[in-house]
Amino acid sequence: MKDGFVISDDENISDEDIKQINKFTKRVLKKSEVYVFSMILCDNEVDREYEKFTVKSLEKLSNLFVGKTGILDHDAKAEKQLARIFSCKIENLKTKNSVGENYCRLVAKAYIPRTKNTEDFIMQIDSGIKKEVSVRCLMGKNLCCICGDNINLCEHKKGKIYSVGNQKVLCHSILENPIDAYEWSFVAVPTQVSAGVIKESSNGKFQNELEIIDKIKLESSKNGNKNFGKLIKKLEDKVKIGQNYIDEMKDEVFKFLSFSEPQIERKVIKKMTDSLDFDELKNFRKVIKSKNLPFYSQFVNENEQISQKKISEFKI
Numbered sequence: 001m002k003d004g005f006v007i008s009d010d011e012n013i014s015d016e017d018i019k020q021i022n023k024f025t026k027r028v029l030k031k032s033e034v035y036v037f038s039m040i041l042c043d044n045e046v047d048r049e050y051e052k053f054t055v056k057s058l059e060k061l062s063n064l065f066v067g068k069t070g071i072l073d074h075d076a077k078a079e080k081q082l083a084r085i086f087s088c089k090i091e092n093l094k095t096k097n098s099v100g101e102n103y104c105r106l107v108a109k110a111y112i113p114r115t116k117n118t119e120d121f122i123m124q125i126d127s128g129i130k131k132e133v134s135v136r137c138l139m140g141k142n143l144c145c146i147c148g149d150n151i152n153l154c155e156h157k158k159g160k161i162y163s164v165g166n167q168k169v170l171c172h173s174i175l176e177n178p179i180d181a182y183e184w185s186f187v188a189v190p191t192q193v194s195a196g197v198i199k200e201s202s203n204g205k206f207q208n209e210l211e212i213i214d215k216i217k218l219e220s221s222k223n224g225n226k227n228f229g230k231l232i233k234k235l236e237d238k239v240k241i242g243q244n245y246i247d248e249m250k251d252e253v254f255k256f257l258s259f260s261e262p263q264i265e266r267k268v269i270k271k272m273t274d275s276l277d278f279d280e281l282k283n284f285r286k287v288i289k290s291k292n293l294p295f296y297s298q299f300v301n302e303n304e305q306i307s308q309k310k311i312s313e314f315k316i
């Protein structure tokens with residue numbers, strides 16, 4: 001779904017509601033002391049980031065979101081924690097989503113204590129100014145709808161159309177196995193592209209700069225800005241050239257250390273070289289150059305074990 005939103009403000013508070021609310025309060029509150037509203041947190045529709053929750057995920061999220069406080073613009077400062085979800089349920093609307101499944105949504109009820117400090121905020125919800133919400137949660141799986149593999153590792157790209165049999169399928173990812181629901185937030189500028197449901201995936205974190213560029217490309221293609229697309233392509237090329245250069249340096253350092261420190265396991269050396277930053281690699285390179293050793297030809301294959309004989313021939 002694109003945006004969560006408030007669907008009902010200033011609700012009548014049932015006995016069950018106040019019982020649930022009082023589980024989270026320091027003292028027992030009366031119905032007149034709280035303001036209650038309902039909102040849709042997320043659903044099983046493909047959203048603007050080409051991601052989709054399963055119904056099972058929504059069910060699990062419904063447990064995870066109970067007790068979570070709502071904040072403003074995902075700013076977790078205490079004074080901005082205004083409302084708390086006290087109950088969640090899945091609503092099964094008798095319509096279909098865009099991929100032909102029964103459309104389901106996660107509806108939450110939240111309360112705000114009625115105090116001088118919250119008066120204005122309650123008024124903003126009542127008047128519809130504070131309407132859009134977004135959620136943040138950690139998902140265990142982010143799977144490709146075409147091949148079923150991890151979407152970050154397979155060949156398919158979210159938002160692209162693929163032919164599967166006789167059908168054209170919009171590639172999106174399927175979010176499964178929620179691990180945690182961090183927070184939900186009122187979004188100040190709901191018209192922004194970035195507003196809406198914000199999700200994170202434990203295996204969906206950016207692994208490198210190119211993944212970030214892919215994400216920017218996806219967003220810019222939706223805005224149809226061609227010039228921006230060209231600039232992003234240039235940036236992508238530069239990142240690739242830079243990455244190649246760094247990889248080459250790492251390779252040299254790896255070979256050098258494998259050669260000069262044969263008693264250290266190669267996988268340990270690999271781990272070490274992978275962790276070096278650009279300046280450290282440059283430093284190493286200087287040392288390697290100063291040694292002026294013809295050892296590169298000895299290492300045809302990184303995985304090949306170096307024989308002790310060869311090493312002794314080139315001992316530094």
Ligand SMILES: [Zn+2]
Nearest residue numbers: 144147154156
């Ligand atoms: Zn795939």
